[in-house]
Amino acid sequence: MGSGVVFLMFTCFSMAGSEIHTLEYIYTALSKPVEVPGVYEFTAMGILDNEQIDYYNSKEKTKIPRQTWMSQRLDGNYWDKGTSSRKSKEQWFKVNVEILMNRMNHSKGGLHVLQWRHGCQGEPQPDGTLAFRDGFDQYSYDGGDFLSFDPKHLQWVAPVSQARATKRKWDDSQTLNQYTEGYLKRECMDWLTKFMGYGEKGLKNQPAPGVYPHAKTTKTPGKVILHCLVTGLHTRDVEVDIYRNDDNMTEADGVTSTGIRPSEFSADGTMAKTYQLKKSIEILKSDLDIYRYKVTYRGDVTAAGKWEAPKLEGGHAAIICGVLLVVFIIILGIVAVLFRKKISENCISVLRSFGSKDTVTTDGSSNPTDTEMEKQNLTNGEPNGISVPEAEKLKSANGHADV
Incomplete structure (x- = not known):
């Protein structure tokens, strides 16, 4: 059921938020x-x-x-x-x-x-x-x-x-x-x-409105946007003021407003149960400490305070995580090269010690020299002379990289 459109053509209107x-x-x-x-x-x-x-x-x-x-x-x-x-x-x-x-x-x-x-x-x-x-x-x-x-x-x-x-x-x-x-x-x-x-x-019996101040970084270096969102309003009698020191900022100073909008309707959609209002301003990040907000609801100051510094935004966090991941991959690559170099050195050593004893039977079965080679390659129960603790370290490192 639509609310219709009102053609406001009169020169006199009631003043919102006044004592009248x-x-x-x-x-x-x-x-x-x-x-x-x-x-x-x-x-x-x-x-x-x-x-x-x-x-x-x-x-x-x-x-x-x-x-x-x-x-x-x-x-x-x-x-x-x-x-x-x-x-x-x-x-x-x-x-x-x-x-x-x-x-x-x-x-x-x-x-x-x-x-x-x-x-x-x-x-x-x-x-x-x-x-x-x-x-x-x-x-x-x-x-x-x-x-x-x-x-x-x-x-x-x-x-x-x-x-x-x-x-x-x-x-x-x-x-x-x-x-x-x-x-x-x-x-x-x-x-x-x-x-x-x-x-x-x-x-x-209605709960007090919710006030949510929030500072957000912008694409412009050195600047932030200050938001002050007020929700759960049961009347339109609300004012959100943004101050720079003691000066009340206006649209001329860059303040933007969503206006008072319905945020929750009755079950049949004919009545607005609650409203919300958000005001914002873009400032220099270095000026953050001299800005404050004040919310006045039905003639009483409901909330007042300053904005906290903006938290690390998702885009910046992703860049930092990406850099750390690249650094970790490089370190992992260096470890892998050193690991392969050590394996190669052990293999050469084994082949040198085995070369004069190497014999082959016509039926392809193993001979005693094969057993000696296997013993030489299985030092402390792990191949290529790597001890169990060292192998576990490598497994742990790979496991951490997966995480």
């Missing part, structure tokens, strides 16, 4: 279907502090949870009502995207996008509650701002002329504007507080 918490809902409607995987004619999603918590699209037509704690804490009635609400909004968008196309003098054959984003921001208080900080209710058409609500003055703002007719109509209904204000300041804040509580309880 945000609950928002984004609805996206296309003027016609497109043959692109994961892109639907209508999608809707709830987002809590940049984490998707629920999802709906025009294909499955079911509101589903995107966080484990959402599925655990909210019953079937909540999801049934949510599905009905999303279906109604899908029909509303289908009608209104056509109205705007006509108002903009756009042909029906083209692809156009209408989006609605609304939500609230809360600021933590000393007593643990969340106080309303701001609310937003915005519409965009084809990527441009179309209409937005001003909660302070209880009126709509029309940045383009085509939106003025809608502004007048909605401003004439103070009941509508008061309802919008009430939703942003009260109902939305109630859900934000509730969802934050659910999420916090769900995260309390």
Whole structure:
């Protein structure tokens, strides 16, 4: 079940990792279907502090949870009502995207996008509650701002002329504007507080993320790459900082990042259970000691430290082993030459002592001189005058070479 694609066209977004918490809902409607995987004619999603918590699209037509704690804490009635609400909004968008196309003098054959984003921001208080900080209710058409609500003055703002007719109509209904204000300041804040509580309880029993700093040699002599990988993240609220002395390194200084990516999904593949993030930088090996890392997860420093010097990489180890093997083979060759030379000297000595006594019978049988030769070649039980301990040394040497 795909997560769909969101066309982010608004000028205001929640800030990740800040003390301000945000609950928002984004609805996206296309003027016609497109043959692109994961892109639907209508999608809707709830987002809590940049984490998707629920999802709906025009294909499955079911509101589903995107966080484990959402599925655990909210019953079937909540999801049934949510599905009905999303279906109604899908029909509303289908009608209104056509109205705007006509108002903009756009042909029906083209692809156009209408989006609605609304939500609230809360600021933590000393007593643990969340106080309303701001609310937003915005519409965009084809990527441009179309209409937005001003909660302070209880009126709509029309940045383009085509939106003025809608502004007048909605401003004439103070009941509508008061309802919008009430939703942003009260109902939305109630859900934000509730969802934050659910999420916090769900995260309390989760293990701390794993932090894996690693230094690796490069093909460039005198340089190393520093990696800091953080895994097992249950939210996206994480920062990995790399410092050179007291200076926080950025992309301009050569820091690269994988971005926060899902690393583990639920059994049905619809929810990301954990995330991971890796940042890296290439430096001079001589500067290794002045670099350090810091990992901040959900506002707390989880890990901080320095990198250890890179261990011997496989390529360098193979070269060293190869050189040692060549040296060993050369030594073994020298031993073999000396061994053969000693055998030759013993054979010559035997032949000289045997030459005057050598006789051959007509039937090919051995005579006494053959026995004398055998005795001379078998000194201490081993051929060619090599003692048993010496032979064992040669066997041991060959055995070591095989290993």
